[in-house]
Amino acid sequence: MSKRSNHVVPSEKKGGWAVKKSGSARASKSFDKKEDAEKYGRELSRKEQTELYIHKKDGRIQERSSYGKDPFPPKG
Amino acid sequence: MAKHENYDKNVFINCPFDDKYFNLLQTLVFTICYYGFFPRISLESSDSGQPRLEKIVQLINESKYSIHDLSRLQSKAANEYYRLNMPFELGIDYGLRRFNPEFSDKRSLILETERYDYMKALSDINGFDIKNHEDIPIKLVECVRAWFSETLKLKNLNGSKKVYSDFIDFNTELFQQKMIKYLSDHNTTQAERFARNEIEEMTIPEYISEIQKWNTR
16 A cells, blocks of 8 residues: 655645645644745655645645655656 | 426535635535535536526526625725625525525525624625635635534534545545546656646536546545
8 A cells, every 4th residue: 555645735724734644634733834834744755755745725736746656657 | 487406406606706715616616515515606607698697597596505705895905896796696596585485495605704704894694694714725614514514404424624634635636647647648747747737727617527526436
């Protein structure tokens, strides 16, 4: 089974952002600024060697980064 | 007059169509679909021969339920007009329910950004079911979930945190599916870019159709 990815998503606080694991309703950590959530998400994903998905406020994907064995490796 | 075949499941969405509200609209349509209902919105069809108001009246007529988001009643900048379409459409919906006994079963939820903002602009609706979401997506899910429970009397509903977590998973899976589609002919970076672009350009009916597919997977 593949590792659970990390996600930067809007938090419950106005203007706030959080990092959470896929399939989890609970945030790992919350931040006032999106850039701080992204920084933490990258560090965490690097440590866990997994993927990081940064979402926009509407939920759609803004960016994907892979820090482990990429499930979507480049061709060739 | 016969009602629309999905009348009991249709939820008419009356909301602003500005960029900022689009941040919430995706969450709103997802939540409605998640609980087994059909979001109906004027963006769902673009028949240039049908006047906009006629289209809205038709949607109101076909929907037992409605969600009216009045969060743009207040202008935020100098020379910006406050928006009158939403209260006008709420009035049409209320009028149909109030004056046509066939539609007395209609139920509606009124949303606003900050609590009691509506009192400053539309105090006549005092006493209606009004909830505020502070422009925060998960709070919007909470409002809709509470309304489904309190007004529609639905039982055993998943909580708002679970719904929002599933919304995030849905968006991730949608992106991955689109990426896989482009990976057969492109490298990872290009596939990611094309996937993002395809999702950005999705119309609301396309997005709803993807949610419905995900719901029945």
